Amino acid sequence: MIKTHTARLIAVLALLGVAAFPLYWMFVTSLTPSEQLFSPSPRMLPTLSQIATYADAFTETSLRLWLVNSLIVAVGTTALSIGLAVLPAYALSRLDFRGKLLLGFALFMTQMLPEAMLVVPLYDIFTQLSLLNTLLGLILANTAFTVPVVTWILKGAIDGVPSEIEEAARIDGCSRLGIVLAVVLPLIAPTLAAAAVIAFFHGWNEYVFAQTFISDDTLRTASVGLASFVGELSTPVHTVMAVGIVYTLPAVVFYLFVQRYVVAGMTSGGVKG
Template sequence: MKRVRIGVVGRMIGVLIVLGIAVFPIYWMFTTALTSDADLFAPEPRWFPDFGQFYVFVDALAEGPTLTWLANSTIVAIGTTVFSIGLGIPLAYALSRFSFKGKVAVGLLLLMTQMLPEALMVVPLFSLYRRFELLDSLAGLILANTAFVLPIVALVLKGAIDGIPKELEEAGRVDGARPLAVLLRINVPIILPSIAAAAVIAFFHAWNEYVFAVTFIFNKSLQPASVGLAGFIGEQGTAIQTIMAVAFMFTLPAVAFYLFAQKYVVSGMTAGAVKG
């Protein structure tokens, strides 16, 4: 019994340590935002926030376009997630269930797209966007992010569909269901955990994306928060408290979304590894 208790205590301590490492950066952003200039540059760091400095958050929301940036980030992240999932499901189903010439090549191409950094695609995409008048547009930013994250979403969903017994689909076809109905009524409900996992990947990619956003968006009212944050860094000085306040507000929605979907992330990532 003592060994069991020691093991439980050891695991709890380990979990607390990992949790502390994960949460500390967020706590430190919050504390730094609520630290005066005198304490910020003092020899000893201030470990606890000074709530008398909370006006920094109020000023960041009132004076700057922080809410507009957060709204733009939300639009881009949700749009990218919806498009990547909507296109990824039929693509994954085709790769998993249908045989066609070049199927292996398509899979390899999807993998190869992840080898290309975003910076390498900026120049050709900028030329295309200028021709089709997609610059300075949230829609264009959504399309770019969707194209970049779609391959990984499709591969995640393909792994999940591979684990579904084909007998379930055959039973649906016997009842007269067409391929689209089989996909939507049989496969999609089963792979919902994997869809949630893929949605988290797409959401975080679009939420944190910077290179496309800073290149394709010129109007400050259309900038996402990832670009807006960089604008606080000035040549003469940098408002550290304001940066940390906006960064804290920028981090919270993503953390909240992940906490809501984390159980689906774990089950979704392992679903494709189990055969029915």
């Protein structure tokens, strides 16, 4: 038993090491002097005397503004996606109406369209609606891609909620909307967290729309700002890695904050009475 436990512990630590090594390598590279970046023998330990690289990333670039813009887009995409997906998910799970299968299939088919295919028509629509060079435009574009996914995720969770619970609430005089908000949503809270993570990461990492719809430097997101360091003649690798570390941390922290709910949402097959 002890040997089995030790073997599992070693396996878990090995997997954690493999998962964390890219971040560690980015950190080491960000603290490596430029003249040593391409030396024959790679450095495995960071040069802490180069820690000022991170301060320079904030003072010499618009990194702080990029992160704020990305956060606004990610949070807006998450909130709007969850808000728009709840009622369609409940309808697909609980209601019988004409065209139900067609609606579900249509939501599924939207995921077969790549973002690049819709850039031109969306650009034209956003031009007419004065949504170019606005973070609201990015939020709406990202939400259009995340709502179908979130809808299907929430539908699966609602399928696992016993209908007897809703019938009891209906007998007590609760309206259909009240049942969804006060009864169903609390029961599928872990799945809501899992859906929120998917929507947040999509809004945080999205690049194509952010690059196409935003031309104002003050509205750049961090993904576009990070790509802007790649130059035709040279690229400041250590600066790119430092900005990459800072760009990655908020998403990692957000995931760590909700991971217990995400795991519960992925593993729950029903509702415990």
